[in-house]
Amino acid sequence: MNISIPKGTKDILPSESYRWQWLEERFRQTCARYGYREYRTPVFEHTELFQRGIGSTTDVVQKEMYTFEIAERSLTLKPEGTAGVVRSFIENKLYAGQLPAKFYYITPCYRYEKMQKGRQREFHQFGIELFGSDSMLADAEVIALAYDFLSSVGVEGFRLHINSIGCPDCRAEYRKALQDFIRPNLDKLCETSQSRFDTNPMRILDSKDPDDQKYLVGAPKITDYLCGDCRKAFAELQDALDALGIPYEVDPGIVRGLDYYTKTAFEFVSDRLGAQSTVCGGGRYDHLVEEIGGPEMPGVGFGLGIERLLLMIEACGAEIPAEPDCDVFIAAMGERAQREAAKLAARLRSSGVKVLTDTCGRGLKAQLKYADRSGASKCLVIGDDELDRGAAQLRDMKQSSQEELPIEEALERILKG
RNA sequence: GUGGGUAUCGUCAAGUGGCCUAAGACCCUGGGUUGUGGCUCCAGUAUACGUGAGUUCGAAUCUCACUACCCACCCCA
Numbered sequence: 001m002n003i004s005i006p007k008g009t010k011d012i013l014p015s016e017s018y019r020w021q022w023l024e025e026r027f028r029q030t031c032a033r034y035g036y037r038e039y040r041t042p043v044f045e046h047t048e049l050f051q052r053g054i055g056s057t058t059d060v061v062q063k064e065m066y067t068f069e070i071a072e073r074s075l076t077l078k079p080e081g082t083a084g085v086v087r088s089f090i091e092n093k094l095y096a097g098q099l100p101a102k103f104y105y106i107t108p109c110y111r112y113e114k115m116q117k118g119r120q121r122e123f124h125q126f127g128i129e130l131f132g133s134d135s136m137l138a139d140a141e142v143i144a145l146a147y148d149f150l151s152s153v154g155v156e157g158f159r160l161h162i163n164s165i166g167c168p169d170c171r172a173e174y175r176k177a178l179q180d181f182i183r184p185n186l187d188k189l190c191e192t193s194q195s196r197f198d199t200n201p202m203r204i205l206d207s208k209d210p211d212d213q214k215y216l217v218g219a220p221k222i223t224d225y226l227c228g229d230c231r232k233a234f235a236e237l238q239d240a241l242d243a244l245g246i247p248y249e250v251d252p253g254i255v256r257g258l259d260y261y262t263k264t265a266f267e268f269v270s271d272r273l274g275a276q277s278t279v280c281g282g283g284r285y286d287h288l289v290e291e292i293g294g295p296e297m298p299g300v301g302f303g304l305g306i307e308r309l310l311l312m313i314e315a316c317g318a319e320i321p322a323e324p325d326c327d328v329f330i331a332a333m334g335e336r337a338q339r340e341a342a343k344l345a346a347r348l349r350s351s352g353v354k355v356l357t358d359t360c361g362r363g364l365k366a367q368l369k370y371a372d373r374s375g376a377s378k379c380l381v382i383g384d385d386e387l388d389r390g391a392a393q394l395r396d397m398k399q400s401s402q403e404e405l406p407i408e409e410a411l412e413r414i415l416k417g
Numbered sequence: 418g419u420g421g422g423u424a425u426c427g428u429c430a431a432g433u434g435g436c437c438u439a440a441g442a443c444c445c446u447g448g449g450u451u452g453u454g455g456c457u458c459c460a461g462u463a464u465a466c467g468u469g470a471g472u473u474c475g476a477a478u479c480u481c482a483c484u485a486c487c488c489a490c491c492c493c494a
Contacts, residue, residue, distance in 0.1 A: 007486090059492050063418095080494080109494075114418090117488065125494060203492095257493060267494095274488085281494060305494030333452055366447085368454040376454095383452060397454070 008121025018323035030149040031104040039103040041084035047074040053083035055259025064111040077110035081127040090294035099132030118276030129301035140240035154318035161251035162266045164234040174225035185215040260288040272315040280304040325375025326354045331367040333383035
C-alpha cells in the first residue's frame with residue numbers, strides 16, 4: 001500500500017459528502033437571494049495572473065503556489081478564488097454589462113503549506129465578488145451576506161472584525177510613518193520582520209514574536225492616517241452595519257495578506273477553531289481589475305473556508321440534517337423473485353422512490369439486516385411462493401408488522417408513503 | 418524553514434523487558450430448525466506491535482535513526 005493520498009489533501013467520504021452538499025445548497029440559496037450568480041473558472045491559470053493580482057511579495061505567491069511548466073507556459077493552481085473571476089470578468093467584458101455585477105463561486109484552492117488543523121494544501125472556498133460599486137453599501141452587503149450565511153448554517157461563537165487599510169494614497173503616508181516609528185529598533189526585530197521592513201512594513205504589526213511586540217507598542221495606527229475619503233468610507237461602512245444590526249469590532253490589526261485589498265478589510269473569526277481561527281476573510285479591492293488589465297472598476301468580496309466552517313459547525317454542535325434514508329428495500333428469494341424484484345424496483349424508482357435491492361444473492365435474513373442498516377422504513381418481501389399468488393409481503397420495519405398484499409396494491413401503498 | 422506530540426487487527430483500545438505465537442470492544446460474515454431485521458446468544462475471519470539498527474539470555478515494552486501522521490510558530494480560508 002504505497003499509494004496513499006498526497007499530504008495536505010483529504011478525501012471527502014460518502015459519509016460526509018452529504019454535509020458538503022447541504023452547505024453548498026445553503027450557500028447557493030443565500031447567494032441567490034442577494035442576486036449573486038455562480039461563476040466557474042478553471043482550476044489553473046497563468047502564473048502571472050496571481051503574481052500581478054495577489055502581489056509578488058506575498059507569502060502566497062513567493063512560496064505557496066503550485067506552479068508547473070507545460071508547453072513552455074507557466075501555470076499555477078489557483079491559490080484563491082478572486083483572481084480567476086477578475087480575469088474572466090475582464091476577458092469576457094462583463095464590465096460592459098449591468099453593474100454592479102455580482103458573482104459567487106465554490107472552488108478548491110491550492111497552497112503549498114505545512115498541514116495543520118484547519119489548514120490543508122487543497123482546501124475549498126465559498127466566495128463572492130461584487131464589481132462596480134465604490135459605495136460602502138456594497139461592502140455592507142457583502143458582509144451581510146456572509147453573516148447571513150454563517151447564521152443560516154447554525155454556527156455560533158463567531159465575531160466580525162473590520163478595519164480599513166486605506167487607499168494607496170493614505171497607505172503610503174501610513175507606511176512612511178510606520179517605517180519611521182520602527183526604524184530606531186529595526187535591528188532588534190526578528191528576521192522576517194526585518195525583511196518586511198521595505199517590502200511590506202504593515203505586516204510587521206502582525207508579528208507574533210513577543211519581542212517584536214514590545215517594540216511595536218504605540219505604533220501608529222492605519223486608522224489615524226486615513227485620508228478624508230477613506231475615513232469617511234470607513235464611517236459609512238460602520239453606519240451601514242449598524243443599520244443592519246450586524247455586530248462588529250474595529251480591529252486595526254487586520255492586515256490582509258493579499259496585496260490587492262484597499263479600504264475595507266474584514267474577517268469572521270471563531271473562538272473555537274484553534275490557531276486557524278479565520279473562517280471568512282475579505283475586503284475591497286478597488287484597483288485589482290485595472291491591475292489585471294481591465295478598466296477602472298472597484299470590487300469587494302470575500303472567501304470563506306469550507307473545511308473551517310465544517311470544523312466550526314462541529315465545534316459548536318450545530319446540526320446538519322442527516323442524509324435521507326432509503327424508502328424501501330425489496331428482498332427477494334429465488335431467481336424468479338430476484339428478476340421480479342429488479343423490475344419492481346425500477347418501477348418505483350421511476351416514480352421517485354428511493355429503492356434498494358439485494359445485489360449479492362444473500363439469504364433473506366441477511367437482506368433484512370442490510371435493509372435495516374440502510375434505514376429502510378418498509379421492506380417488500382417476495383419469494384417464488386408469493387409470485388405464484390401474485391402477492392408480496394409488505395413489512396413495516398418500524399413496527400415489525402407485515403401483511404400479504406397483491407403486488408400492485410403493495411406498490412401503491414409504498415408510493416403513498 | 419523551526420519546535421512539540423503520537424505510531425498495536427478495518428476502527429477504538431489493553432499492554433511499561435519473559436505467562437504476548439498480543440486482551441477486549443466495535444465493525445464485517447455466517448448461524449440459533451426448512452423463507453424475516455433492529456435486542457440477545459454462538460461461531461467465523463485477520464501475515465496488528467510504523468521502518469531499520471542496537472542493548473539484552475529474552476523487546477510491543479529500553480536506546481538511536483528514519484518515516485508517517487497530528488499540533489503549534491509562520492501565513493492564511
